[in-house]
Amino acid sequence: MVLPNHGANPLHLYKQAGITPPEQIVDFSENVHPFGPPAFLAEQWPKMLERVGTYPDPQGEPFRTAAAKFHQVKVDQLAIGNGAAEIFTWLARRYRNQQVVLIEPAFSEYRQTLESENVQIRVIQLGPENGWKLTLEKLQPAIVGCTALYICNPQNPTGILLDLDTLKKIAQACLNQNCELVLDEAFIDFIGEQVSFMPFLQEFPNVIIVRSMTKMYAIPGLRLGYAVSQTETIDQLKQGAAHWNVNALSAAIGADCLKAASYRLKVIGAASAERQKMQQFFSRNHCRTTDSAANFLSFQLPDPYDSQAFFVELLKKGMVLRHTESFRGMDGKWFRIGMKSTENMEKLREAIAAWLEVN
Ligand SMILES: Cc1ncc(COP(=O)(O)O)c(C=O)c1O
Structure with missing residues (x-):
């Protein structure tokens, strides 16, 4: 079958x-959790109708500023996407005709988006024999000559979390090889911000973090995600996006979701x-x-x-x-x-x- x-x-x-x-x-x-979106959403819903009558902000405001504040980064370090899924299409375009390393098993959208841009994929295969763990020894030879490495942390489908020390070593190994590190933190909020790589972005200009609002806030139907990196990288990424790529409801609701501690x-x-x-x-x-x-x-x-x-x-x-x-x-x-x-x-x-x- x-x-x-x-x-x-x-x-x-x-x-x-x-x-x-x-x-x-x-x-x-x-993997969306079962509690439904934060309670404010039902309360504010009737007021949302007003937002439908005007074009949304082209940069995804007010969400962009709220997310920058939440992560304590500059606003121009963020690009807002129609779900993290959209950001993977921008990334694939960025790596068109280049070589990218994937850690398998992996979220299938990485491969699908990359293949559609004629990206050559190198695979680091993980397995149960070593607990599905990625090691620096496996990684170092694989990234030579590659434009980017994709890592999902915690990883989908295993849920295994790489610690920050290991991640810093990986980011440094990538930096030494002139390779970008795309770090998909779509599920990191289920552990907490203390394990996010966000505070180390200044140290590692080659890292692009991708985040999703879908899972933690139970809003898969709204489509809201974002990329965080250096301003120059973000400007380049966003160039591939459709104008008004984020709708006004998502941008407003997403900003309030971040307050729901x-x-x-x-x-x-x-x-x-x-x-x-x-x-x-x-x-x-x-x-x-x-x-x-x-x-x-x-x-x-x-x-x-x-x-x-x-x-x-x-x-x-x-x-x-x-x-x-x-x-x-x-x-x-x-x-x-x-x-x-x-x-x-x-x-x-x-x-x-x-x-x-x-x-
Ligand atoms: C690892 C991973 N990254 C990104 C996404 C995409 O998330 P979004 O709903 O924000 O497009 C998913 C969705 O399942 C996912 O599993």
Whole structure:
């Protein structure tokens, strides 16, 4: 069975798999948390209508200034995108016809955007034998002659977090090779700003950080992300963007989201508690897991050859996992799950336990 690559949009998956979707579906395949957007959004919604009648700010204000303040960087160090996904299209254009290093398994949009700009891709393959960990020894020879290296921290799909010391060594190795480091921090807010590379941008002018508002603020439908780097790099990146690329609602809502400090703490706490419960469950049931620090993790059944049948069985029960057919090095033998409500995580554990009992 050929399955679509993406998390989210589960009805496409049911259609392609030829399975009638049950009435209730829980989508563990996408990593947006289950609490919904911050409460202010529902309260302010009626007022949002006013914003629809005028063109948005071409630089994504007021969000750009709010994000610069949040990260304590200059406003002109930020470019705002229609989701982090848009920024990856600008980056691919920046590296057109060049060579870029990807760490696999990786978020599939890196490869898709780069290939569409004729970028040659070099791969550093990670695997379970060394805990899916990236080391400097593996990296150093791979970046020679490359224009950029993409790292996702914490990494999607494993959730593994690289510490700041290692990252600084990597950024320095890239600087020595005249190579840019694209650091995708789409999930870093689930751990906290203390692990972000943001404070080191001045020291490493070759680093471009990509951030997403989607996951932490549960606003995947709005599309809001940003890149942070040196002003010159940011100016070049933004040149490829459509005018008014960020809509007025996203720019206004995003600015207010950044004020929601207690909301963030609640989300971080819940995601971490659910992940730990899940890890303990898998460990008791002899399933391998990735050592995730994020709001998702990947796991493998005791017998990974059962993976497709298991996936289909859970689909029939209305539980959509992220299969890994398209994640190089996981090849369908692992699953990624995003942390959802306590109740839904419990239902998932029950369904997995029921499967393991008879298989
Ligand atoms: C690692 C990673 N980076 C970036 C993105 C894109 O995020 P956005 O919704 O802001 O486009 C995703 C979305 O799933 C992701 O998993």
